[in-house]
């Protein structure tokens with residue numbers, strides 16, 4: 001039996017942070033000792049209230065210095081954007097960090113920052129680990145886990161399908177450029193396109209796990225479907241003729257051939273509302289391993305009798321990282337990748 005407990009600081013309470021905080025408050029393995037927020041209206045609110053559960057008598061603060069001075073075993077670090085200076089200060093202050101925000105695998109783009117994280121871990125005698133659903137699971141751990149039962153791998157394809165209206169925050173409509181003129185959208189950098197170096201970390205991780213090297217990661221031209229009709233949504237209307245679905249395709253080349261292909265498909269509307277009438281189905285991750293034997297795995301929420309489905313994306317994201325906290329806290333200091341952690345042993349998932 002593992003009866004050790006871990007003192008946790010929740011750093012920001014957005015969608016992922018709330019899912020983490022809710023878990024920490026329910027799982028006796030964790031003891032929440034601090035909650036940092038950015039939004040003024042959340043300051044002084046009870047941690048339980050912020051997590052959507054009963055009050056627990058711990059108030060959230062926006063005083064970063066007092067949180068950095070708080071003694072804790074681990075910070076679950078889930079800000080909107082990672083700040084490397086702050087991460088290093090926390091590590092140097094003797095607190096381990098588990099995050100969903102970045103530095104998933106030491107690819108070239110993250111080498112310099114990674115060295116800073118390693119140095120801070122050495123100074124503080126602490127560890128750092130980043131996890132999540134993607135990056136952190138669906139496009140790296142899951143393919144490697146499935147490859148474990150393959151005889152030959154020719155190509156790995158991951159399809160991330162997101163129905164934006166049902167399974168993403170509504171601000172994604174604007175952020176991701178839905179409702180824009182198609183030509184204008186295609187002439188500018190896209191939010192997802194800017195994220196390629198983040199997702200490429202997972203490709204490098206797969207390659208390392210399979211004992212090969214990625215030569216380069218390329219992005220195909222973004223494909224777009226427009227709204228065939230006006231599409232109403234809770235924030236307004238997506239006008240006919242504007243961007244209503246986008247398909248991004250990124251490829252990791254190994255030895256001159258496309259070994260890993262990620263498809264990111266974000267859709268507003270039903271196939272009948274789209275031109276062309278793309279039909280990607282419900283929100284899910286679909287992994288296909290071409291090779292011997294050809295194998296596929298679909299990761300999605302459970303469909304209800306009425307055909308609806310609650311997509312557990314934020315819980316998966318939070319828990320992909322959170323479940324590593326005990327192993328990260330108990331490990332020797334350093335930046336711990338999935339390979340360093342090995343098979344993680346989640347604690348406290350089986351509860352009365």
Ligand SMILES: NC(=O)c1ccc[n+]([C@@H]2O[C@H](COP(=O)([O-])OP(=O)(O)OC[C@H]3O[C@@H](n4cnc5c(N)ncnc54)[C@H](OP(=O)(O)O)[C@@H]3O)[C@@H](O)[C@H]2O)c1
Nearest residue numbers: 012013014015016037038039079080100101132133134135
């Ligand atoms: N690896 C994965 O699978 C995966 C998946 C999804 C997201 N992520 C990453 O996980 C992190 C958290 O995602 P999320 O969806 O929870 O993010 P989010 O809801 O957009 O925002 C996180 C929180 O950051 C704080 N914040 C907002 N604006 C800020 C500002 N200007 N300065 C400082 N803090 C600010 C707010 O905290 P308060 O509300 O507490 O004030 C906000 O709720 C992000 O870095 C995201 O990229 C990873």
